[in-house]
Amino acid sequence: MDLAMLFETMLGLTSLSALWTGLWLWWHARFQPVLKPLAGFCAMMAVWCGGHLALQHDLLLPGKALILANPLMPAFFLQFALAYVTAQPQQPQLRWIEWLRQYQSWFLLASVLVVLLSWSQPSARVQALYGMPVFFLFDGFGWFNLAYTVLLGMLAHWVLWRGRHAYHGNKHHSVVAISMTAGLGLLLATSFVFPSLGLNWYPYPMLVLPLYLVLLVYSVVRYQMLAVNAFASRALVYLVMGLLLLLLMALMSSLFGQFGMPALAAVPGWQLWLYSSLLLLLAAAAYRPASRLAERLIFPGVQLSEAMVSRWQQQLSLAADWQQLAEQSALLIRQPLKQPVQICLLQGAELLAQSAEVSALKLMVIATDSDDQSGKHWQFSIPGEQGLTPTLKLTAEVFGSLLVSSCGRLQSALALAEAQKQQLAQQHLVELGALAASMAHELRNPLNIISMASAAVDAELRGHIQTQLKRADRLIADMLVYAGRLQLQPTLFPLQPLVQSLLLQAPDGVRTELAMPADLQLYADPYRIQQVLQNLFDNAFAFLRNQPGACLRVEASTSDTEVQIRVLNNGPALDPALLDGQLFRPFVSKRAGGSGLGLAIVARIILAHQGRIQHDTDPDWPVCFTLYLPVVSGEIR
The missing domain is CATH 4.10.860 (DNA Excision Repair, Uvrb; Chain A)
Incomplete structure (x- = not known):
């Protein structure tokens, strides 16, 4: 084969492969728009190669026009590079690429203008060369066409090469591969300029253009389409x-x-x-039919199929609880294994469910705690698999893998259902709280009427009525605080004067002690903190009243992260039954005349301040409540 025929054959092959590749990329661009400009690049390469072929068949004017349209090739490739690199940028120093992307349509318009000017001006000539009747040579305005094409191509390759810094992993490798492949293509394609520069060299690099096109497309899509990787592996x-x-x-x-x-x-x-x-x-x-025949000879009996596995997955996904999953699994695997199978689902040593039918062959699925704290790890075993043929053993293992996946899905579904149930319960509590607040407001009106009506009765009865009205008013106030929405208004205030004013309300016979720095300041809502301390003091006074040697002590100290306030008294110790998670729940008070909401309100206010409260054991004080309030932005002194 002479060089002229070889040149024409390779360019024809490049043109056909570029046209087919462009159509293929355009079809897949429905799902990946970044491939659309690459499809345009392939189409223009087919046009460019077609121009060289037209010259070989004496179609001089169409051939020159098609070759002079080469600025559109780098214009489309620049659009592809900008779309591919700026899809998910990770470095702000590449903003110039985003600027180029905003003006990419102008580059395409400029390329069209250069092509039109090249067609209207003397830009090319032909002459016999390398045994070929005609060969394309640049002339006149064609040199500007060539310079613009080369510069635009270099810009596109620069975008790709610089853009590689914005990515890591597969995307980084893909950008590097595209850059190197595209650079190779630029060198191969520009070899046809040698004769125009007076170099009497045959453009051998142009003969490798079909391979370049394949490498370029593969470097683009190899990390995005698994089918391409499978095809490339076989090829x-x-x-x-x-x-x-x-x-x-x-x-x-x-x-x-x-x-x-x-x-x-x-x-x-x-x-x-x-x-x-x-x-x-x-x-x-013949490889595939032969392999299927070998499988049937080595694994006789039931053959697994995609339809069978799909049916198993669909049926197993319908199970709503563990028992239903076990029964459905036993029913599905019975026929393929040609014998009854007992399915046992376990979580550690706890049996979650098992199928009703007793059988010597068991398929056990066990959940154990994962070492990476990702939840439960499910695995299956077949204790009686020694009696199974290779085919049945393979079938049981495939089914066991599907059952393991189904157990994981069912566990997630049950956990989600439980979370939704708790969410509904929480919403119900919120609604009850709103209802309680509304009822508390409504109760104040009849209580006011009763208070006014009691003015006409005798003094003793009026005293009893007023006492109960005050108790009811206190209960309503506590309900409003507990059921209402806490809106904190934090400010920086000295803690000692607030505590001293509350300790002045101590009943006769109760001694008070205060141990805290005089300059200690707290960044919190002073009204809410007063409520907390008032409730704790009232509870203490109720038990200390009429008790010999009664004493209430308040201590406070600070650290780098929190303020600690201790409220201690030497009254009777709390019931041990209340200390087991019940102390700060509503309506568990043992104090006569109490609303049962005091400590619950205290815990809610402290929690709203991002703090915590707990009952501690102190050898010198039977009752000790400790409050921990965080230091906010270093505002606490």
């Missing part, structure tokens, strides 16, 4: 086998004569290679 295997076959045929043809087989030695090498390639293709076509 590489076939290519390696074909090369090995070619070497083998060359070796055999040289040895045929030495082994007394001159007839075979006289057969042309290309015929041997062609016959061997046909045998290779036939062997590749």
Whole structure:
């Protein structure tokens, strides 16, 4: 084959492959828009190669026009580079790429303008070269066309090369591969300029253009389409086998004569290679049927199919609880294994469910705690698998894997359902709180009427009525505080004066002690903190009243992260039953006349301040409540 025919063949192959690749990319651009400008690049490469072919068939004017349209190639490639690199940028120093992206339509418009000017001006000539009747040479305005094309192509490659810094992992590798492949293509394509520069070199690099196009597309989509990787893997295997076959045929043809087989030695090498390639293709076509036959011979009996596995997945996903999953699993696997199977689902040593039918063959799925704290790890075992044939054993293992996945999904679904149930319960409590607040407001009106009506009765009865009205008013006030929404208004205030004013309300016979720094300041809502201390003091006074040696002590100290306030008294110790998580719940008070909401309100206010309260054990004080309030932005002194 002479050089002119080789040139025409390779460019024809490049044009056809570029056209097919462009259509394929355009079809997939429905799901990945970044491929659309790459499809335009492939189409323009097909047009460019078609221009060279037109010149070889004396179509001079169309050939020149198609070749002079080459600025559109880098214009489309620049659009692709900008779309591919700026999809998910990670570095702000590449903002210039985003600026180029905003003006990318202007580059395309400028390319169209250069093409139109090239068509209207003397830009190219042809001459006989390398045994070809005509070969394209730049002339006149064509040099500007060439310079613009090269500069635009370099800009596109610079965008890709610089944009690689914005990504890590697969995307980074993909950008590097595209940059290197595209740079190779730029060098291959520009080899046709040699004659225009007076270099009498045959453009051998242009003969490799079909391979360049394949490498470019593969470097773009290899990390995005699994089908492309599978196809490339098979193609590489076939290519390696074909090369090995070619070497083998060359070796055999040289040895045929030495082994007394001159007839075979006289057969042309290309015929041997062609016959061997046909045998290779036939062997590749027969591989799948032969492998299926081998599977049936080695694994006789029930054959797994995609439809069977899909049906298993669908049926197992319908189970709403553990028992239903066990029963459904036993029903599904019974027929393929040709015997009854008992399904046992366990969580550690706890049996979650098992199928009703008792069988010697069991399939057990056990959940254990995962080491990486990702939840439960499910695994299956078949204690009686020794009696199964290889096919049935494979079937049981596949079904067990599906059952393991179903157990994980069911566990997640049940956990989600429980979370939704708790959310509904929480919402119900919120509604009850709103109802309680509304009722508390409504109760104040009849209480006021009763208070006014009691003015007409005798003094003793009026005293009893007023006492109960005050108790009811206190209960209503506590309900409003507990059920209402806490809105804090924090400020910086000295703590000691507030505590001293509350301790002045101590009843006769109760001694008070205060131990805290005089300059201690607290950043919190002073009204809410007063409520907390008032409730704690009232509870203490109720038990200390009329008790010999009664004492209430308040201590406070600070650290780098929190303020600690201790309220202690030497009254009777709390009931141990209340200390087991019940102390700060509403309506568990044992104090006569109490509303049962005092400590619950205290805990709610402290929690709203991002603090905590607890009852501590102190050898010198039977009752000790400790408040922990956080230091906010270093405001507490």
